[in-house]
Amino acid sequence: MNESSAVQFGAITVVLLLVAFYGGTYLVSHRIRKKKENADQYMTAGNKIGFGISAASMTATWIWASSMYASAEAGYTYGISGPIHYGLWGALMILFIYPFGKRIRAVAPRAHSIAEVMYARHGRSSQLMLAGSNVVGSLISLMSNFIAGGVLIAMLSPFTFIQGVLTVAAGVLLYTLWSGFRASVLTDFIQVMAMFGAVAVIIPFIFFAADFPSAFETGAQNLSPEQQSFFSSEAFLNQGAPYIAAVLAYAIGNQTIAQRLFAVREDLIKPTFITATIGYGAMVIGVGMFGVMALYLGFEPTDGDVNNIIPEMAASYLPAALLAIFFVMIIGALSSTADSDLSAMSSIMMADVYGQNVAGKAKANPQTMLLVGRVTMLLATAAAVSFASLQLSILDLLVFVGALWGALVFPVLASFYWKKVTNKAFTVSVLAALACFVPVRFEWFPLSGAVGIFVDLLSVVGIAVILGLMCFGFFGMKVAKVVAVIAAVVSAPFVIGFLHDYATLSASLVAYAVSTIVCWAMSVRGNAEFDFALIAQRTGNFDDDAAAGPADAASTANPEPTTVGDTR
């Protein structure tokens, strides 16, 4: 741990800051607390939250402690283009997802998770594959945020890492447990305001305190030509490109995003996503500039650990009052994502496991659902705290899960637009993609010779699929096909014979390619003609109080998905 910044705050100061933060968020959540919570509101807040809360919540959820640390690391490693290759692509993924989000809401206006919609569209195996990946991803994210909190508290106070982890876990659980998603999104607003306010003050303060802009001249020799280039190919290939592939999958496979998609008022999806895009991008790229400044200053993080850049830069240049604001900023970032992860996991267990698979939609008891949700939060917190002590490589796990989700992107999206996709095509394509992804990712055999070329060919298809999907949402099928073909033709000379050396990126692209090829091949000649109107009937509220709409009566009357013409 960094000796120079150790014990920046006394124990009492840190306790007061944590009590103020978590006590304040608890009081806010207490104001909206209801003695008898509604199960559907616990999961999606009644599908009608306004623009202010939804935009704040989408932004706060997408920003987590690791995204700030990783952006600074990108700036420190790749120079001036590094933060762009982290923050811009992450931001644009929010933007690229919104046309799909509008379609998903149009066909399933009162759903709680995409997995629930997959049950209505296909059946149990598709639903459970998506739900399972959602839970794993959220658990890793939760653990990562607890670890970030533990590290920060250990670095800036006399408390230990484990004490820090337990404090953050207890604080988040305290305000999220009773009201679930409603508490999560309302406190997100306060947390994102705190984060934005802190960034707006801290970046300019450190900039001038560290003798910038003159340090841009005096420290220029600390940067390599690649680090000084705004168009660094090294930054794109090592940081930007893998991130583009992973984050598109994240946006589709992550229940925290889907939950907000189903919660926001339907006519506010577009402004919500656009505002979150800009807010996330500016915040994360701005924090990434700490890494660039550190590079110009010749700043050496303790033990060479790039995760120390942000806290050590803050500890070196900020006075105590601003350091306290910085502390709150990081705690806010990790808490907002941690409470979202808890809400995401609880809704998956409530709707997808208990509601659809244990009790059945018609017989599901709303009070039991709430109990399932709260017990899930408690168990998930206990598991995340336990795993946090194992010191696993979080970023490796997240990149793995993100790439894994690449196998789901095409089958999930195609299921919302293409009537011919069946449960069999969905399941087989995802399993086939995983079967190809794992050996490539872990290099179970040498990626050389003909095998390497074959992997590169699949990577070309993967690139075409990703760019085609991005364009499809905005411009439709014709443009998507043209862009996909151009992407394949342009990328092929650079990819074939070269890209298989980058196993992480190749594996992710292979997952996209294989799932797309198999799903398409199994569907294109089929005679299934799914009626998308059935999804709205088969998804909907579980709690039969005033929140229930007309769609719910139909869903209760017809709980089992029996697709018209579906040959699964």
Place this chain on the structure above:
Amino acid sequence: MSPLAMTLYTLMWPLIVLAVMGVIGYAFFADWKKARESGQDII
């Protein structure tokens, strides 16, 4: 990039953050006021 360009590149992000903060904050309090007037919870 020149020092001036780097300065603008570094300091533009907190300015954009401030602008988004204003947009979200304004929208939140507008929603809050509307909810209070109609006697409902904001969430």
